[in-house]
Every structure is written in structure tokens, then in C-alpha cells.
Amino acid sequence: SAVISQKPSRDICQRGTSLTIQCQVDSQVTMMFWYRQQPGQSLTLIATANQGSEATYESGFVIDKFPISRPNLTFSTLTVSNMSPEDSSIYLCSVGRGGLGGYTFGSGTRLTVV
Amino acid sequence: AQSVTQLGSHVSVSEGALVLLRCNYSSSVPPYLFWYVQYPNQGLQLLLKYTSAATLVKGINGFEAEFKKSETSFHLTKPSAHMSDAAEYFCAVSDPIYNQGGKLIFGQGTELSVKP
Numbered sequence: 557s558a559v560i561s562q563k564p565s566r567d568i569c570q571r572g573t574s575l576t577i578q579c580q581v582d583s584q585v586t587m588m589f590w591y592r593q594q595p596g597q598s599l600t601l602i603a604t605a606n607q608g609s610e611a612t613y614e615s616g617f618v619i620d621k622f623p624i625s626r627p628n629l630t631f632s633t634l635t636v637s638n639m640s641p642e643d644s645s646i647y648l649c650s651v652g653r654g655g656l657g658g659y660t661f662g663s664g665t666r667l668t669v670v
Numbered sequence: 671a672q673s674v675t676q677l678g679s680h681v682s683v684s685e686g687a688l689v690l691l692r693c694n695y696s697s698s699v700p701p702y703l704f705w706y707v708q709y710p711n712q713g714l715q716l717l718l719k720y721t722s723a724a725t726l727v728k729g730i731n732g733f734e735a736e737f738k739k740s741e742t743s744f745h746l747t748k749p750s751a752h753m754s755d756a757a758e759y760f761c762a763v764s765d766p767i768y769n770q771g772g773k774l775i776f777g778q779g780t781e782l783s784v785k786p
Contacts, residue, residue: 557716589773598760599714599776648713650774652764658704659764659774663713 558651562662576635577665579649584629593646605632639669672697672763676777684785689748691780693761701763703744708758756784
């Protein structure tokens with residue numbers, strides 16, 4: 557299965573600022589996914605990042621707040637913009653190699669907004 | 671649209687006892703189903719997956735799950751709990767139509783506690 561490197565692993569940020577999270581995969585993948593896990597909650601899909609096209613956002617998430625880049629088949633970034641304490645969560649990237657191959661997750665970025 | 675329901679946000683068992691974590695799904699097509707485990711302050715690790723082959727799926731760490739179409743269930747079991755099994759467990763479903771890696775939909779999660 558793919559190996560994912562996600563950075564930073566954690567950060568404490570001031571409200572009103574932005575943080576960019578990086579996700580690097582050791583092999584080429586078609587789709588990359590960004591999830592949010594709020595404290596004590598399950599994972600919610602933010603968006604699907606496709607190489608060469610705009611990301612597809614889920615209901616409740618917008619590009620202005622969570623801009624995503626996907627410059628090639630092994631890398632993606634998620635930016636959390638104009639942060640507020642409500643954005644304090646774990647953000648995870650994931651790749652899928654078709655349902656048969658399963659899905660691999662990065663170790664996550666633990667974000668605290670103060 | 672697919673959805674997943676995990677019955678019981680918290681399950682507590684004694685060490686050596688049977689572990690049963692419940693998961694029911696809703697899907698308009700035969701789904702792919704997954705169980706993930708998340709240890710404190712760590713990422714998600716795949717325990718096992720069902721992808722339309724054998725209905726009884728064996729995973730890592732002694733866990734297994736059985737796909738029951740008639741009950742739309744995919745419950746996770748382990749015959750004998752170990753202290754190291756204490757973690758959060760997530761059931762997830764994906765739409766196999768998007769077989770290039772369709773998105774996962776997660777259940778609410780079940781926190782497993784193991785008492786000595």
C-alpha cells in the first residue's frame with residue numbers, strides 16, 4: 557500500500573491566520589482525499605483532490621475556506637484559511653487505489669487555533 | 671447515497687472476553703466495507719476490508735467481520751479482547767462504482783475499552 561507523509565504533524569495557530577498542510581505520497585495516485593476529524597468525532601470528508609482539475613468539495617465546505625492544490629499525482633496541499641477556534645481539528649489526507657486496494661491515511665495534522 | 675451506522679459510541683469489555691462492534695450500512699449498490707482502528711493520538715490503520723469476495727473477512731490483530739447482505743451489517747468481532755485493543759474503531763463504506771478510489775463514508779466511531 558501507499559506510504560503517506562503529512563506535514564506538519566501538529567501546530568498551534570492564531571485566529572485569523574492560515575495554515576497549509578502538505579501531503580506527499582510515495583507513488584502516483586489518481587485521487588487524494590482530505591478529511592477533518594473534530595475533537596471526539598468521526599471523520600468528515602472535506603474534498604476530493606484531482607490532479608489537473610478543481611477539487612470537489614462536500615456539502616458544508618467551500619474553496620475559499622479550504623483551498624486545495626494538486627500539482628501532480630503524488631502531492632497535495634490543504635489550506636485552512638482565516639482560522640477560528642472552531643477549526644481546531646485533526647486534518648488527514650488519504651489516497652485510494654480503488655476499493656479493492658483499500659485506502660491509506662496520513663498520520664494527520666493536529667491543529668489548535670487560539 | 672451510502673451511509674454507515676455504528677451502534678454504540680462506547681463499548682466496554684473485560685480482558686479475554688468477546689469483542690463485538692456493530693456496523694450497519696445503507697447502499698443502493700453492493701458496497702465495499704472497511705473497518706479502521708485509531709489508537710490515541712495516531713492516524714487510522716486498516717483492520718480489514720470486504721470487497722465482494724468471501725463474506726467472512728479476517729483482518730489483523732485477530733479481528734474478523736462478516737458481511738451479511740440480508741441484515742445490511744458488517745459487524746466486527748474478536749474472540750478474546752486484549753488490553754492493547756483499547757482504541758477507537760470506525761466502520762466505513764465506499765461506492766464500488768467509483769472503482770478508481772471513491773470516497774469513504776465513515777460511521778460515528780465506537781470507543782472500545784478493555785478492563786483488566
